[in-house]
Amino acid sequence: MIRAFFLSIGQFGDRAFLIVFAKSLGLTFALFALLGGGAWAWAQSLAATQGADGWLSALAGFAALLAVFAAGWLLFRAIAIGVMMVFAEEIVVAVERKHYPQALAEARHVGMARAAMMGLGSAARAVVVNIVVLPLYVVLLVTGVGTIALFLVVNGWLLGRDLAEMVAARHLPTAAMRGWRASTRMERFTLGVAGTGLFMVPILNLAAPVLGAAMATHLFHGKQA
Numbered sequence: 001m002i003r004a005f006f007l008s009i010g011q012f013g014d015r016a017f018l019i020v021f022a023k024s025l026g027l028t029f030a031l032f033a034l035l036g037g038g039a040w041a042w043a044q045s046l047a048a049t050q051g052a053d054g055w056l057s058a059l060a061g062f063a064a065l066l067a068v069f070a071a072g073w074l075l076f077r078a079i080a081i082g083v084m085m086v087f088a089e090e091i092v093v094a095v096e097r098k099h100y101p102q103a104l105a106e107a108r109h110v111g112m113a114r115a116a117m118m119g120l121g122s123a124a125r126a127v128v129v130n131i132v133v134l135p136l137y138v139v140l141l142v143t144g145v146g147t148i149a150l151f152l153v154v155n156g157w158l159l160g161r162d163l164a165e166m167v168a169a170r171h172l173p174t175a176a177m178r179g180w181r182a183s184t185r186m187e188r189f190t191l192g193v194a195g196t197g198l199f200m201v202p203i204l205n206l207a208a209p210v211l212g213a214a215m216a217t218h219l220f221h222g223k224q225a
Contacts, residue, residue, distance in 0.1 A: 001190055001219070007099070008214035012207065016094035020087045021210050028080045032068075035075070039064035075127075077155065077199045081162060082123030084209035086115050088166045091213040100221045107170040114169070122162040129158060152196050160192025163216035171220070184223060191219055 011017060043064035068075070089110050096104035133154055140146030164184065165177075172180055181188075194215065198208035 001194055001215070004191075004215040004218035004222070005194065005211070007218055008095075008211045011095065011098065011214060012211070014094055014098075016090055017210055017214070020084075020090050021207060024080065024083045024087055024209055025206060027083045028076070031079050031083070032075070036068050039068050076205070077159075077196070078123045078126035078130075080199075080209045081126065081159065081212070082119040084213060085119030085122055085162065085166055086112070088213045089115060089170070091210060092167055092170060092217045095214050095217040096221075099218070103171065103221055110166070110169050115166070118162070118166060118169075122158075125162075126155070126158055129154060148200075152193050155196040155199075156189055156193035158192065159195045159212065160188035160190070163191055163195060163212050164188045164220060166213070167216050167220040187219055187223055191216055 012021075093104065093107075096107065133150065136150060137147045140150055164187070168177065168180055191212075195208060195212035198211060199205045201208075
């Protein structure tokens with residue numbers, strides 16, 4: 001994992017990495033802006049149906065925006081990885097071209113449609129599972145570290161699955177995926193915890209999706225070797 005992290009950091013300045021970083025970050029923030037705008041409009045519309053007007057309507061809009069920002073710790077990770085899955089193959093190809101040329105020559109193109117479906121599935125799982133676990137997050141707040149630990153475990157499991165499978169899809173037939181999943185549980189979980197940890201570090205969290213995709217590529221080929 002340490003080797004995968006430093007190799008990924010070392011390649012971050014590559015043109016392919018920077019292009020995907022810019023595209024995924026721009027689209028992520030655009031989706032956040034749409035979500036915030038939609039929440040504002042919905043809150044004002046709801047306030048209007050209740051007869052509120054003027055400053056009360058504006059207050060309802062601000063409250064909706066605050067709710068979106070308050071959920072940012074979950075939404076950013078879900079949306080950023082979902083968006084990243086769409087462009088992830090460009091990162092995987094860049095890593096394989098530099099470090100695993102033989103694997104690149106034998107890889108299959110995943111395709112935008114499948115990548116988009118994987119991205120939507122990733123985002124949906126992250127939101128649904130974290131909402132289900134939310135009461136435990138709240139209860140564990142009294143422990144000081146329990147909420148963070150549970151967040152790492154839950155999202156490590158989810159993120160490791162998503163990052164690893166986007167690489168495996170290029171190299172393994174569908175029939176072999178189940179056996180591969182069973183044999184890589186610990187590696188995928190470790191990858192996911194590391195990626196989730198990156199999302200919790202200010203500034204570095206912006207690069208976490210790209211670094212996670214690169215790390216997943218190194219770990220997949222390291223395991224295959």
